[in-house]
Amino acid sequence: MPIIQYREAIRQALAEELTRDANVVVLGEEVAQFNGAYKVTEGLLERFGPKRIVDTPISEAGFIGLGIGASMLGIRPVIELMFWSFYSVAFDQILNNAANIRYMSGGQIHCPIVIRGPANGGTNVGATHSHTPENVLASHPGVKVVVPCTPYDAKGLLKSAIRDNDPVMYLENTMLYGDRGEVPADDYLIPLGKAxxxxxxxxxxxxxxxxxxxxxxxxxxxxxxxxxxxxxxxxxxxxxxxxxxxxxxxxxxxxxxxxxxxxxxxxxxxxxxxxxxxxxxxxxxxxxxxxxxxxxxxxxxxxxxxxxxxxxxxxxxxxxxxxxx
Amino acid sequence: MTKKPSAATEGHADPPAAKLGFAGAPVNAMLSAEQKIGLYRMMLRIRRFEERSLRAYQAKKIGGFLHLYIGQEAVAVGCCSLMGKDDHVITAYRDHGHAIAVGMELNPLMAELYGKVTGCSKGKGGSMHFFDPSRNYWGGHGIVGGQVPLGVGLAYGLKYKGLKGACMTFMGDGAVNQGAVHEAYNLAALWELPVVFVIENNGYSMGTSQARSSAGELSRRAEAYGMPWGECNGHDLYEVRAFMAPFLERARDTCRPALVEIDTYRYRGHSVADPDNTYRAKAEIEEYRRNKDPIQVFQNELIAEGVLDEARAEKIDAEVRGEADLSADFAEASPFPIAADLQKDVYWEADNPGERRSGGRLFFN
CATH class of the missing domain: 3.40.50.920 (Rossmann fold)
Known part of the structure; x- marks a missing residue:
């Protein structure tokens, strides 16, 4: 089985799902031309073009809200937060809109959106960039929360998250991006909610x-x-x-x-x-x-x-x- | 009313057809007599529905907030009457008018206000959260300005799918200073998305006048984003339609955004629970009601055109009053949701257990 990095496993998941479903689109700061702040999305722009891999301005409330709106029409945005710590400026979009719209509409709407990025300390970037909000996110019924720790889990869980019809918050870790592990090159899924x-x-x-x-x-x-x-x-x-x-x-x-x-x-x-x-x-x-x-x-x-x-x-x-x- | 001087449209085109009279604008001239009466009926339907809901609120049949649209009807009806198959609408919490204007029935709306399971959101959303995706109506949003990025996302979805439509993204004058609104403006302009931002300027963000809350001119902020903009009066249904139609067409045809401001007025407080005597004079409300009431203005117009007469107007009024009363009866007779409904409509997967792929516990009590 190929041995690849955690970041490569995430990239494989993105590439496979972008290939499988024309409605999947990757949005975020520096994800396209810059190849990703942590090189997770490296090469995807070249492979999938600017309609599918989209650089955003630094505007988290704007582009996360946009992704939620687009998801109501059946687009499946995978939105990268350069750091999960930046979720706080988009809190209303994520936890009032994505989390609640299904409920407030009596089940008429669902928001198949994935928000992913690193959420961890340990990189000496101080308090503003080191938040671990999985507890905050998980205390909001309506969203799902995933935290993978191996390359194998990262790929299988992200593919499931992208296919999920509920909003999924996918928390990575910059300290793990370079970790290597066995990852099948083909299609496999790890269900959410399985320890x-x-x-x-x-x-x-x-x-x-x-x-x-x-x-x-x-x-x-x-x-x-x-x-x-x-x-x-x-x-x-x-x-x-x-x-x-x-x-x-x-x-x-x-x-x-x-x-x-x-x-x-x-x-x-x-x-x-x-x-x-x-x-x-x-x-x-x-x-x-x-x-x-x-x-x-x-x-x-x-x-x-x-x-x-x-x-x-x-x-x-x-x-x-x-x-x- | 402490608002900016009207018609501050320098550097921008006059509202279309201003010199001809708005009735002569193509989008209005094409209307049949029955279509005109349909628009009149729609405005009256909103008015009578809301008056009935106010009585129900006063009778303690409705909880929470009730943000009435009375006085603003020509804006929602004028704009929504221009919708094509792939046009979409999203708005804020003062959402009854838009819901009715896109064609939602009164019964599920009143039942929603009553918190009944027959409500449009099964009693889970309330007054501020009406939705009907089948009519391209995406709410109904409670947080000021929070819906504006969603509207840009709907426009993004339209463009992504290659559909020739536009998303009318409504907000009040109180929303324009929210950061999310400016982020949405920027994205819409930067990515050339087919959205028309509509500021319904009723002069007050809750109890704070425009002069006390916003620097500069609201719609003119579009210039900073390279978006065309315009402003019109919102009490004249013909004017609203004549003004909006080219903006919508342009959004559909060129996939570009615009920002428009429609000046209007609400007769009631921000919410009916709010005292309405600290920030404006009764005379101001009376002045508007007497001279600019959108339903009266349009009724006068249609009578002058010979499309409508007093007798027919009275008949229509009786019909929509009856419809509003029936919706209250329907709501009254409907059951409340039950406690077992609390955890439905939270997760798509939980509501579709046959298709659930995940394991584990989704709920924690």
């Missing part, structure tokens, strides 16, 4: 997603090697819909849970997970649900300190050991 056991284990379930899943895998290897603790790493992949059954199945096996996420603790995805786990599998738990998040402050610039603010294998290891105590 993936990235590592099997029997002593502790680490529920995680995004880059935190990659770091949890590194921590799990050390846990096994140095402590003899067998950690299962469950990658949610989708936040909404949420594969809570997979979470509960793992909890029933290990009886201990650590949630690892690149979110602030207050009302983060892990808060919802902890509530659901205690509510639906209380008797299975041998200890309280543990949680490791980004340290609760705006994202710091200072490079070595930002590493300590975010989840990292050392912090995860420590949290896992505490969860086993």
């Amino acid at each position: 993936d056991v990235k590592r099997e284990g029997k002593d502790l379930t680490i529920v995680t997603y995004g880059r935190a899943a990659i770091q949890s895998l590194a921590a799990a290897a050390v846990l096994q090697q140095e402590r003899g603790i067998s950690a299962e790493v469950l990658d949610l992949r989708s936040i909404r819909p949420l594969d809570i059954d997979a979470v509960l199945a793992s909890v029933r096996k290990t009886h201990r849970v650590l949630v690892v996420e690149e979110q602030r603790p207050f009302c983060g995805v892990g808060a919802q997970l902890a509530y659901m786990i205690q509510s639906e599998a209380f008797d299975e738990l041998d200890g309280p649900v543990a949680r490791l998040t980004t340290v609760d402050a705006p994202s710091i610039y200072s490079p070595p300190v930002e590493v300590e603010q975010l989840p990292n294998p050392q912090r995860i290891l420590k949290a896992a050991v505490e969860a086993m105590a």
Whole structure:
């Protein structure tokens, strides 16, 4: 199987869906002539032309709103946010319009739009460019939220997202763009709302997603090697819909849970997970649900300190050991 | 009314047919007598529907906001009467007039106001959120200016599909200072999209007059985006049609946007729940009602033309009053949605379980 980068996997998904469906159009800042701020869309303009690959002005509320309007007529826009952090200037379009129009119209309209781009810290760009809004997005019924962490997942989930008839928020990670992995060159789909056991284990379930899943895998290897603790790493992949059954199945096996996420603790995805786990599998738990998040402050610039603010294998290891105590 | 001086159209063409009288404009001259009466009836239908809805509101049958369009009827009817098969409409929260003008029936509209399951949005949208995609009517939007990028997107969709149509994107004078509106102007002009932005200028953004909220002239801002623009009076249905028709044709034919401002007036408060005595004088309302009421103006015109007489006008009025009353009866007799309906119409996939591809939980209680 070909081994390609995460960014290439996303590009493959875009190219395959652009080829399959003439109504798919890619819009965003620097996606065409510049080849993408992170080179995700490199070469697509040359291949598909300016009608399908469209450079936008810096105008997120404008072009996201435009994409939503076009989607009501059956266009399937895939809109790149250079950083998901910029969603805040388009909040009304995404979370009042895309999320609510179906409901407010009594089901007469649907908005098949995908908004994608990186949502992560760790690149020393400070607080304004390091938001992780998956919790904010997922708290709005009407939208779906996907956070892939491997090239294989990135391609299969994006293709499903583009074919989905609901608005899908697809959160990537700049720290993963260069990661390599096996990705089939042909057409395959990964359904939204299906978690993936990235590592099997029997002593502790680490529920995680995004880059935190990659770091949890590194921590799990050390846990096994140095402590003899067998950690299962469950990658949610989708936040909404949420594969809570997979979470509960793992909890029933290990009886201990650590949630690892690149979110602030207050009302983060892990808060919802902890509530659901205690509510639906209380008797299975041998200890309280543990949680490791980004340290609760705006994202710091200072490079070595930002590493300590975010989840990292050392912090995860420590949290896992505490969860086993 | 604290508005800019009227007819500030320097550097721009006079409204078409101004010298001939608007009735003689081609788009009006082509109307049959029955079509003219149809337009009259449509305006009256909006008026009587809204008066009936106001009574229902006062009787506490309707909750929330009720933004009445009374006084502005010639704008929606004039503009929407020009729609072709591939023309589309989107507007803000003062949306009853446009909904009726595109042809929506009164029963589902009144039922929506009553919050009933027979409403056009099954009781889920309310007054500000009427939709009918089958009539190219895309709402009905509650956030000031928020619908304007959507209208540009509809125009983008038309152009993408190679359809020869235009999207009339309505907004109030209070919307013009929102950032999203300017972003939409820029995209429409930059990408040459077939949209006609229509500012329905009723002089007040809620209780703040234009003079206290907007610098410069509203429609003239189009010049900064290289868009043609124009301004007309909104109380004369013939003038609205004569003025709008070339802008729509140009948008359809050349795939280019324009920005027009139609001066109008609302008789009621911003919403009926708002006190209407802090920012304008009763005399101002009375003056407009006496001299510029769009229904009276058009009735006078049609009587002068010999198309209509008092007896027929009274008969039409009785008919549309009856229709409005029946819509209230229909709404009253209809059931409310039930709690089990709350989580329907949220996700397409949840509403089409046979075609669902995703797994996992979509709802969390």
